[in-house]
Amino acid sequence: MKKYMKAIAVGLCIAICFLSVKNFMAYKFPNSSNGMQAAIEQKNVSHLFMGSSLFRQGIDIYTAEDTLEGNSFVLAYNGNQPVQMLEELKMLLRNEVKIDNLYVDLYVYSSAIRPAISDTKLIWDLDFQGKCKIYQDMITYSEAGMSEFVDFFISSNNEYMLMYPVFKFAMKKEFYKGGNIRETAGSTREILDNLSLPGIRDGINQVQGDALKEIVRICEEENIELYFVEVPKYDTLDQAEYYVRMRNELEYVVAERTIIRASALSFDNRNPSYYQDLLHLSGEGRRTYTKLLLEAVVENKEENDE
Amino acid sequence: MxxxxxxxxxxxxxxxxxxxxxxxxxxxxxxxxxxxxxxxxxxxxxxxxxxxxxxxxxxxxxxxxxxxxxxxxxxxxxxxxxxxxxxxxxxxxxxxxxxxxxxxxxxxxxxxxxxxxxxxxxxxxxxxxxxxxxxxxxxxxxxxxxxxxxxxxxxxxxxxxxxxxxxxxxxxxxxxxxxxxxxxYKEENIKKAIVLIATGYMKKLAIANVAAGYVNSVYAAIESRNGLTCLFGAILYSMQIYCDFSGYSDISIGVSALFGIEVKSNFNCPYLSVSIKDFWRRWHISLSSWLRNYVYISCGGSKKGGLAKIRNTMLTFFVSGLWHGADFTFVFWGIYHGILNCFCKKVKKQEKKSSPKAWVRLGKIGVTFLCVTAGWIFFRADNFGQAFQMLEKICMEMSFSEDAILQTILVFTGDIMSLGYFVSVVGMSILLMVREYCYTYGKLADATEKRKEKETIIWIAFCVFAIICLGNFGTSGFIYANF
Incomplete structure (x- = not known):
């Protein structure tokens, strides 16, 4: 009987050690291909693209390196919200990463919800201070309870930690300087036109809006050139009345900043080969869009210099 | 509760x-x-x-x-x-x-x-x-x-x-x-309870609940999946239903043992069966025994031989299908197993003559598992259309291209992070099957009590770790609670 009890105790101890390492030390695990650790490793990032999966699928890192001067990096997490981007920025600055230009994903859907985690990789990547702040936001603004605590500090990323070497290898194949290098095929007009639109949201969340303003403040303080970037959505979504309304609302929050709207670029958002779905670009779409976006950025810089 | x-x-x-x-x-x-x-x-x-x-x-x-x-x-x-x-x-x-x-x-x-x-x-x-x-x-x-x-x-x-x-x-x-x-109070009962409860929760939380996410995702959009993904969806459903139900049974028997009540095992490594007949001796044993005693034997069993035997077998499996739920897919599942059982009885004699070599046994286990998995497709599907769509995808659109493999592994968003999810559920399933194999046919089957106890202690520690670190606590309820 004693042996059985000891076995339970040993299992518990191993689990507690495992979870402690994950929560307190995971962000120190080296990763040179994507995420916060790879960004910190860069030390100087001339052009940091910070956003959601729209950036992961929409910014072509090779095109960025060819077009822009200096070092480029894509920091993207699924559904990355402004409150989370704020913590990511703070952590980079805490780790003395020098950023010259910051491009923030102006994504309506992640700004129109209460603080919540949509990519557990972010929990892994943040230091303990950042993790606690994100969780505190979830308690304060999203009434997070026991279930969220378990998800956040116990369940998330355990498989990732167990298979860390495998992931490290897979990540290297998939990412370069945070940018997605996997070639993804486009869709067809028939499929895209029949896809149902993402759900309607009430409007831009106050906390997310405040986080965007805080990002603006920090960038001013740290002398970082800030751009808000809208990744082009497929035509049916782009034309949806509620989407246009929310986008205008979001643009209003950062009205005094440089916004590079998708509509300002000559990107064809009816071309099905550019899209995987209504939101995410294909490999071809990614290259075309990045080229157009960065031309606009360079043009904007030249105008400002004049 | x-x-x-x-x-x-x-x-x-x-x-x-x-x-x-x-x-x-x-x-x-x-x-x-x-x-x-x-x-x-x-x-x-x-x-x-x-x-x-x-x-x-x-x-x-x-x-x-x-x-x-x-x-x-x-x-x-x-x-x-x-x-x-x-x-x-x-x-x-x-x-x-x-x-x-x-x-x-x-x-x-x-x-x-x-x-x-x-x-x-x-x-x-x-x-x-x-x-x-x-x-x-x-x-x-x-x-x-x-x-x-x-x-x-x-x-x-x-x-x-x-x-x-x-x-x-x-x-x-x-x-x-x-x-x-x-x-x-008997110490033996408590020991037995600890092993069963730990194993049961591990099966339910670290395999069944995790596999459920993959399976639900496949069944929600079969039309956009390739054959390989559908095959994995079907296989993982086999694991899900087994780990969900046998996990429940293990916990139930373990809890009963804590209160001094001994209950017979409800599962005996069913996916290691060498034939369908063998499968039904190992799967949901308490219901199978009930149906055999009160339906099959009450109708005459195999006494009259020939057609009467086939009729009684089909009737028993029809009742089994109907018992599982108020849906035609369950009835079809019952009839499907009835047919397989009738066929299986005919090849029984050949079975006895077959070589006991491990690879032959593994082959039989594999074939039986695939037959059972095909039946689970109907069991899981919301309707016949969905079930046949799954079968069509598996049979007609099977591909082992790099793209198909990637889509199968990264089933959720194409995001590399879902690799961990996939490897975890597949790895845990394989580990469970290997352990069961060792206890049924392998070295542990004839091992000394001391050796078995040693293995059991390591297993308990592993289960505790797996429940906490690999368990999915989000999904509530057991599949068989609906039946």
Missing amino acids: TFDTISFLLFMAVMLFIFYLIPAVHRKYVLFLGSVIFYISLDWKVFCLALGTVIVTFLSGRRIERQIEQGKSAKILLIGVIVILFVILGIAKYLNFFSEIVYIVLDFFRVNHSSKVFELLAMIGISYYTLKAVSYLVEIYQGKIKAEKSLVSYGTYLLFFPQIIAGPIATPDSFLPQINQPLI
């Missing part, structure tokens, strides 16, 4: 504390009261019905025994009570199913009718306690057991809380003698 909730763990802790606080002879009262509270917490209306069943079948059992003792026939009383029990069960479970058939007939003759006249009632536990009550009455009628004199003992048998949601369907001859003895 199912097994995978904190409230159940708290309830069990309080029950154990009170149970071992009072003298052994009175402990059955604690179990009865606990079962009543547990059932009321699930659904007090269904509890009232269950309590009615307890009283009616208790009195009927005594009456049947008295009539037999007096040399009178108790057949009418027995049949009458059984019919009433099955009518109630039928109303609770199958009203929608039969109304659907009526609607199809009415539609065929173009007769106007309102679309939903009946509404299905969800009655947790009714399938299980009804079968227990029927076996109790039949055993008395056949003179195999004596009618129970204590209503509390009988009530505990029918409503025993670890078994009420999804079985196992304990037999009266094994359960009632135990409850009527003082329920004393």
